Amino acid sequence: MNIQTLLNQRIQAAMVASGAADDAPALVRQSAKVQFGDYQANGIMGAAKKIGTNPRDFAAKVLEQLDLSDVADKVEIAGPGFINIFLKNVWLGSTLESLRDSDRLDVATVTDPQTVVVDYSGPNLAKEMHVGHLRSTVIGDAVVRTLEFLGHNVVRQNHVGDWGTQFGMLLAYMERLREQNSEVSMALSDLETFYREAKICFDEDEAFSVRARELVVSLQSGDAECLKLWNEFIEVSLQHCEETYQMLGVSLSRADVKPESAYNDDLPKVIADLDAQGLIKEDQGAKCVFLEEFANKDGDITPIIVQKTGGGFLYATTDLAALRYRQGTLNADRVLYFVDARQSLHFQQIFTLSRKANFVKPETSLEHMPFGTVMGSDGKPFKTRSGGVAKLSALLEEAQERAFQLVASKNPDMPEDEQRNIGRVVGVASVKYADLSKNRTSDYVFNWDNMLSFEGNTAPYLLYAYSRVASIVRRSEMDVANFKAPISVVEEQERALAVKLCQFEEAIQQVINDGMPHFLCAYLYELAGIFMSFYEACPILNAEDDVKFSRLQLALNTASTLKQGLELLGIETLERM
RNA sequence: GCGCCUGUAGCUCAGUUGGAUAGAGCAUCCCCCUUCUAAGGGGAUGGUCGGGGGUUCGAAUCCCUCCAGGCGUGCCA
Known part of the structure; x- marks a missing residue:
C-alpha cells in the first residue's frame, strides 16, 4: 500500500478536471504537523498560478471534483491553498488487515522490472579491507536488497582491484619467502603486515625492486608461473574479503566478483574503438580523449587519459570496458556506482565518453552514488589508536x-x-x-x-x-x-x-x-x-x-x-x- | 587558477527536491516502574539554517557574491 501514490493520483485527476494542466503535480506529502492531517497536497498553489486563478478558489473547485470519502473523513483547504487530508480510522484498520495478510507487507512489486547493475564494495586485493570500504559495501548492499525486494533484476558487481604494479611487489615478496623456505600461507594470513614488509623490501632493496618490476611485466604478458603465484595471492585475499562479508552479513558472493583483470583483453579493443570513432588524440605521448564538456572558460580541456605513454592502461580504460560489458552483455537499464565522492570527476568523464562512443544506450541511466568519508572524533579520516588504517x-x-x-x-x-x-x-x-x-x-x-x-x-x-x-x-x-x-x-x-x-x-x-x-x-x-x-x-x-x-x-x-x-x-x- | 562537495541547537545528525511555527538524539533541568523488558516513556531549555544580496504568495532548499573547511584537477585507483 502506497498512500502517497494513491492520493497523488486522485488529487491530480481532480486538479486536471478542474482546469489544471495535464502535468500539474499534486505534490502530496506526509503532513508536516498533526493539525495539518496525515497528508497534504502542495501542488494547488503552483497550478492555480499557472492558470491565473486564486489558489483557494481553485482548491475549492478541486475539492468538488475530489471524492476521498472511502479513505478520508476530512479533507480541508488550509493556509494559502494547501489541501489537508485526514485519513479514516476504519480505513486504516482494514488497510492494516490486508498488510497483515500479505507475505510482503502489502508492498507492490514493480510492474516494469529493470536490470540494475550495482557496482559496490570493490576492495583492493593487495590489502585487507579497511574502514574505507565500509560505506560502499554496506550502503550498496542495502540498496541491492531493496531493489530486489521490489522485484528488479539486480546484478551485483564486485569490481575488485586485482591488477596493477603493486602486485609485482607482492609477488616478489612471495617468491622471496619461498626461497627462504618460509611459510607463505602463514605470512598471507595477515595481508596488512605482508604488504608492509613487501613495501619495505621494495623501498630498501634494489635487487628486490628490480625483480618486482620484472614480475609486473611477466604478469601482464601472461607468464604461466607468474600467473600461478598471482592466483594464489588473489585466492587468499578473496577469502579474507569473504570472511569480512560473512561477519558483516553482506550478500556478496564469489559469483559477484568481476575483477579488474577480467577486462584486460578488452582494453586494447576499447582504445581501437575510440580511435575508430576519431575520439583519440595523442598528447605528450599518451592517448587522450578531449571532450568539450570538460573545458574551462579559456577553452582548456581536462583530458581523459586512456592509455599511458609506453602503452599501459588506466582505470578510466577499465571502467569504460566494464561499462561496455554491463550494457552489452548484462543489458543494464540502470548502473549504480557506490564509490567514494572523490571520484566524481572520473565518473562524469567516463559516463560522458561512453555515451559519446555509444558504449551505452541513450536511455540507460548511469548514476554515481557518491559518499563521504568516515571521520574520527578529531574530524580527520578515521584511524586506529596507533594511527594506522583501521582493518x-x-x-x-x-x-x-x-x-x-x-x-x-x-x-x-x-x-x-x-x-x-x-x-x-x-x-x-x-x-x-x-x-x-x-x-x-x-x-x-x-x-x-x-x-x-x-x-x-x-x-x-x-x-x-x-x-x-x-x-x-x-x-x-x-x-x-x-x-x-x-x-x-x-x-x-x-x-x-x-x-x-x-x-x-x-x-x-x-x-x-x-x-x-x-x-x-x-x-x-x-x-x-x-x-x-x-x-x-x-x-x-x-x-x-x-x-x-x-x-x-x-x-x-x-x-x-x-x-x-x-x-x-x-x-x-x-x-x- | 579552475571544478565538485560541505557549512543547520554546545555535540552527533535529519529536513520527503520551493511549502505552513526548521526537527530528532546526546548533554542540562523537571516528571513516570504494585501494569506486557525503565536498555523505556512524558515534558522543559536551547536556532541570525556560515555572512550579505536577489528570484516570489512562500527559501535551510533555487540564482549571485563573499567567508571557512574538505576533495579533485594529463599519464595511481
Missing part, C-alpha cells in the same frame, strides 16, 4: 566485544553464549546502522558510544523495540502465524502507529529512487519510537479481548515491519535482548 575485521570484532560487555553488564544472569550472540548481532548492527542512517553524501564521525547507545537513532534502539514486541507475542501465548482478528484504531497512539505502519512502502521507494538507505532508517526509527509510546499508553495483554486482539495485531505488524526493514538494511533481529 574492517578488527573494527567489527571490537564492536562485538563492546556490545558483549554492555549486554553482560545489563543482563548478568543471561547465559554467556546468549550474551555473546547478542553482542555479535548488536555489535555488527551498530556499525552498519551508524553508517546507513546518515545521509550518504556527507562525511560522518565514527563514535562507538553514539552507535552503541540505546538512545536515539541507533541499531540497539531498534533491536530493543523489536525484542519488546517479540516478548509480548511470547507472553500472549497465541498462535500468531494464524492469528487474525479485526483491527480497530481508536486511541491516539494506536492511530499514529497505524498510519506509520501504512507508510513502509513510501520509505523503501525513497531508498531506491536516490540510493539512500537513511530514509528507511529514519522511517524505522520513527516507527520504533511511535511503538514505544503506544506500548506505554496502550496495555495489550491486560486489555479486554477485542481490544487486546486488535492491539496485538498492531504489535505484530510492527514486528514484521521492523524485521523486514532491518532485513533490507542487512541487519539481523533478536527475539530477546
Whole structure:
C-alpha cells in the first residue's frame, strides 16, 4: 500500500478536471504537523498560478471534483491553498488487515522490472579491507536488497582491484619467502603486515625492486608461473574479503566478483574503438580523449587519459570496458556506482565518453552514488589508536566485544553464549546502522558510544523495540502465524502507529529512487519510537479481548515491519535482548 | 587558477527536491516502574539554517557574491 501514490493520483485527476494542466503535480506529502492531517497536497498553489486563478478558489473547485470519502473523513483547504487530508480510522484498520495478510507487507512489486547493475564494495586485493570500504559495501548492499525486494533484476558487481604494479611487489615478496623456505600461507594470513614488509623490501632493496618490476611485466604478458603465484595471492585475499562479508552479513558472493583483470583483453579493443570513432588524440605521448564538456572558460580541456605513454592502461580504460560489458552483455537499464565522492570527476568523464562512443544506450541511466568519508572524533579520516588504517575485521570484532560487555553488564544472569550472540548481532548492527542512517553524501564521525547507545537513532534502539514486541507475542501465548482478528484504531497512539505502519512502502521507494538507505532508517526509527509510546499508553495483554486482539495485531505488524526493514538494511533481529 | 562537495541547537545528525511555527538524539533541568523488558516513556531549555544580496504568495532548499573547511584537477585507483 502506497498512500502517497494513491492520493497523488486522485488529487491530480481532480486538479486536471478542474482546469489544471495535464502535468500539474499534486505534490502530496506526509503532513508536516498533526493539525495539518496525515497528508497534504502542495501542488494547488503552483497550478492555480499557472492558470491565473486564486489558489483557494481553485482548491475549492478541486475539492468538488475530489471524492476521498472511502479513505478520508476530512479533507480541508488550509493556509494559502494547501489541501489537508485526514485519513479514516476504519480505513486504516482494514488497510492494516490486508498488510497483515500479505507475505510482503502489502508492498507492490514493480510492474516494469529493470536490470540494475550495482557496482559496490570493490576492495583492493593487495590489502585487507579497511574502514574505507565500509560505506560502499554496506550502503550498496542495502540498496541491492531493496531493489530486489521490489522485484528488479539486480546484478551485483564486485569490481575488485586485482591488477596493477603493486602486485609485482607482492609477488616478489612471495617468491622471496619461498626461497627462504618460509611459510607463505602463514605470512598471507595477515595481508596488512605482508604488504608492509613487501613495501619495505621494495623501498630498501634494489635487487628486490628490480625483480618486482620484472614480475609486473611477466604478469601482464601472461607468464604461466607468474600467473600461478598471482592466483594464489588473489585466492587468499578473496577469502579474507569473504570472511569480512560473512561477519558483516553482506550478500556478496564469489559469483559477484568481476575483477579488474577480467577486462584486460578488452582494453586494447576499447582504445581501437575510440580511435575508430576519431575520439583519440595523442598528447605528450599518451592517448587522450578531449571532450568539450570538460573545458574551462579559456577553452582548456581536462583530458581523459586512456592509455599511458609506453602503452599501459588506466582505470578510466577499465571502467569504460566494464561499462561496455554491463550494457552489452548484462543489458543494464540502470548502473549504480557506490564509490567514494572523490571520484566524481572520473565518473562524469567516463559516463560522458561512453555515451559519446555509444558504449551505452541513450536511455540507460548511469548514476554515481557518491559518499563521504568516515571521520574520527578529531574530524580527520578515521584511524586506529596507533594511527594506522583501521582493518574492517578488527573494527567489527571490537564492536562485538563492546556490545558483549554492555549486554553482560545489563543482563548478568543471561547465559554467556546468549550474551555473546547478542553482542555479535548488536555489535555488527551498530556499525552498519551508524553508517546507513546518515545521509550518504556527507562525511560522518565514527563514535562507538553514539552507535552503541540505546538512545536515539541507533541499531540497539531498534533491536530493543523489536525484542519488546517479540516478548509480548511470547507472553500472549497465541498462535500468531494464524492469528487474525479485526483491527480497530481508536486511541491516539494506536492511530499514529497505524498510519506509520501504512507508510513502509513510501520509505523503501525513497531508498531506491536516490540510493539512500537513511530514509528507511529514519522511517524505522520513527516507527520504533511511535511503538514505544503506544506500548506505554496502550496495555495489550491486560486489555479486554477485542481490544487486546486488535492491539496485538498492531504489535505484530510492527514486528514484521521492523524485521523486514532491518532485513533490507542487512541487519539481523533478536527475539530477546 | 579552475571544478565538485560541505557549512543547520554546545555535540552527533535529519529536513520527503520551493511549502505552513526548521526537527530528532546526546548533554542540562523537571516528571513516570504494585501494569506486557525503565536498555523505556512524558515534558522543559536551547536556532541570525556560515555572512550579505536577489528570484516570489512562500527559501535551510533555487540564482549571485563573499567567508571557512574538505576533495579533485594529463599519464595511481
